[in-house]
Amino acid sequence: MLPLLLATSATAVLSYVVLYRLYFHPLARYPGPWIGRATDWYTVYHSLKGDRYVDFVALHARYGDIVRYGPNRLSFSTVDALQAVYGTRANTKKSYWYDTMTFYMQTASTHATTNKVQHARKRRILAQALSDRMLHVYEDGFMKLLDGFVRRYEKPAAVTENGWSAVFDMEHEFMLLNFDSMGDFCFGESFGSLQNPSKADMIENSLEAFRGLNAIGHMPGLSWLQLDALASKVSRAIKEYEAYAAKLANKCVEKFGQKIHNKEQLSCVFDILYATSSQPGVEGFTFQELVSESSLLVTTGTDTTSGALANALFNLLNNPETMSRLTREIRDTFSDISEIRVGKPLNDCKYLAACIDETHRLTSIVGGCLMREVLPGGITIDGHFIPRGVDVGVPYHVIMRSSKYHAAPWEYRPQRWLHSETSAEEIRVARSAYCAFGLGPTGCVGKTWAMMEMKLTLAQLLFRVLELSHIQNHSISEVHGIDKDPDEWIRATPIFGLAYDFCLKLSGSVAYRRRVDSKVGL
Numbered sequence: 001m002l003p004l005l006l007a008t009s010a011t012a013v014l015s016y017v018v019l020y021r022l023y024f025h026p027l028a029r030y031p032g033p034w035i036g037r038a039t040d041w042y043t044v045y046h047s048l049k050g051d052r053y054v055d056f057v058a059l060h061a062r063y064g065d066i067v068r069y070g071p072n073r074l075s076f077s078t079v080d081a082l083q084a085v086y087g088t089r090a091n092t093k094k095s096y097w098y099d100t101m102t103f104y105m106q107t108a109s110t111h112a113t114t115n116k117v118q119h120a121r122k123r124r125i126l127a128q129a130l131s132d133r134m135l136h137v138y139e140d141g142f143m144k145l146l147d148g149f150v151r152r153y154e155k156p157a158a159v160t161e162n163g164w165s166a167v168f169d170m171e172h173e174f175m176l177l178n179f180d181s182m183g184d185f186c187f188g189e190s191f192g193s194l195q196n197p198s199k200a201d202m203i204e205n206s207l208e209a210f211r212g213l214n215a216i217g218h219m220p221g222l223s224w225l226q227l228d229a230l231a232s233k234v235s236r237a238i239k240e241y242e243a244y245a246a247k248l249a250n251k252c253v254e255k256f257g258q259k260i261h262n263k264e265q266l267s268c269v270f271d272i273l274y275a276t277s278s279q280p281g282v283e284g285f286t287f288q289e290l291v292s293e294s295s296l297l298v299t300t301g302t303d304t305t306s307g308a309l310a311n312a313l314f315n316l317l318n319n320p321e322t323m324s325r326l327t328r329e330i331r332d333t334f335s336d337i338s339e340i341r342v343g344k345p346l347n348d349c350k351y352l353a354a355c356i357d358e359t360h361r362l363t364s365i366v367g368g369c370l371m372r373e374v375l376p377g378g379i380t381i382d383g384h385f386i387p388r389g390v391d392v393g394v395p396y397h398v399i400m401r402s403s404k405y406h407a408a409p410w411e412y413r414p415q416r417w418l419h420s421e422t423s424a425e426e427i428r429v430a431r432s433a434y435c436a437f438g439l440g441p442t443g444c445v446g447k448t449w450a451m452m453e454m455k456l457t458l459a460q461l462l463f464r465v466l467e468l469s470h471i472q473n474h475s476i477s478e479v480h481g482i483d484k485d486p487d488e489w490i491r492a493t494p495i496f497g498l499a500y501d502f503c504l505k506l507s508g509s510v511a512y513r514r515r516v517d518s519k520v521g522l
């Protein structure tokens with residue numbers, strides 16, 4: 001009798017919750033899939049499946065500019081929403097989703113800090129270490145790694161008789177390069193994964209494990225139900241990584257004293273953060289915060305930049321004319337590989353910048369919808385008042401491929417960003433919907449460095465390598481799961497799904513023929 005009573009009560013409560021959410025909730029008038037309006041299991045399912053970036057495209061195509069995809073969640077697809085949700089004056093804060101990071105880390109990094117005051121404090125310090133004028137400090141370390149990276153394909157063993165190299169998984173190759181470069185950038189020493197790829201296992205394990213953490217972020221109840229075993233791998237991977245980062249940080253502190261004593265230049269982000277934090281009157285980072293900040297920079301900076309490079313290569317390989325034009329620009333601008341450095345000639349490569357912008361637009365590395373919680377006082381988006389407490393966001397793959405803002409939005413057309421080929425008005429409209437690096441006070445603080453790494457890597461690669469070709473053929477519809485003629489999107493190889501919301505990586509297995517002439521000194 002008791003079990004029956006309990007089952008009946010549970011069913012009654014559940015029915016009440018579902019009916020309330022569907023018909024009486026303050027967001028009840030907004031359209032969306034009924035299962036999503038009723039429960040966050042909808043989002044958990046898609047997070048675990050890793051297809052939220054595709055799902056948002058389908059949801060907005062079906063329901064319009066506003067979609068209720070969770071009981072308390074709204075997704076928007078307009079420029080007005082971008083500003084209202086993420087802009088400088090947005091009355092929002094990072095949502096609960098970011099707090100899940102602190103389940104497993106001792107101290108929240110800037111990225112994981114949801115308190116606006118604390119976030120602003122950390123961000124001010126971080127911005128000093130990553131400002132434009134610091135680029136030259138980090139440049140030498142990166143150039144050395146990049147040289148080793150490009151040369152690695154020049155070893156005789158990598159080349160077959162007909163001049164083609166062995167096949168490389170370029171997404172993985174870029175990951176090793178960027179992992180090492182972030183080690184150098186953050187702690188002043190490369191992780192050495194280009195020489196020994198197993199050194200990158202730590203980061204690869206943690207990425208796959210983020211799948212569970214991501215799901216919990218969308219439904220905190222999962223952790224109350226002790227289902228965070230889903231993320232136990234995250235916990236292990238992050239602990240292992242934190243211990244490693246703490247070791248590196250201690251080493252940096254030791255070296256810092258010597259550098260000051262010998263009047264040497266401070267050369268890594270940790271040094272700059274440590275120096276800034278030690279200034280009198282500055283509410284700087286504690287040692288624990290320094291470790292957390294630098295180690296988290298490594299993960300935020302590795303996966304994003306390497307993924308974006310992989311996506312750039314994917315788009316170029318699938319658009320041979322664009323590849324030729326870009327290669328011409330690089331080779332007309334530089335007459336020797338040693339000239340490809342940070343500076344004006346590289347910045348003057350307008351087509352290179354356009355190819356990178358177009359890569360971010362069409363194949364944004366940010367997969368899902370970065371959530372913000374509406375603060376007291378609410379916000380108004382496109383004339384709709386959204387009350388406090390609601391989670392709001394704009395999915396990148398929707399807004400950056402919207403025909404409202406971009407002509408032929410599914411085509412890779414770098415010229416859409418060039419004033420010589422596109423009207424100022426079209427560019428203004430497209431820019432207003434461009435958000436690859438986020439916007440406002442929580443936008444990417446590493447953007448300048450990331451863009452520089454991408455420009456240098458692509459320029460060096462296209463300067464040195466004669467020809468690149470995809471080896472394995474998979475259609476883009478396999479990658480994106482969208483209804484698109486595969487012939488338009490030839491030869492893509494999905495390498496990495498979408499374990500974490502923050503990641504869409506394409507590219508694939510690539511072989512190359514190297515350029516053999518005096519200019520590249522081979």
Ligand code: HEM
Nearest residue numbers: 110111300301304305308370436437438442444445446450
């Ligand atoms: C192509 C490469 C990159 C892309 C597309 C990218 C994109 C983004 C985006 C969209 C955000 C906002 C995330 C959010 O709101 O949750 C972000 C934040 C951030 N990015 Fe990047 N990023 C890239 C590379 C980098 C690099 C190289 C670094 C480090 C040097 C970096 C450090 C950060 C940090 C620390 C934040 C958090 C900022 C804050 O909360 O104030 N990113 N990035």
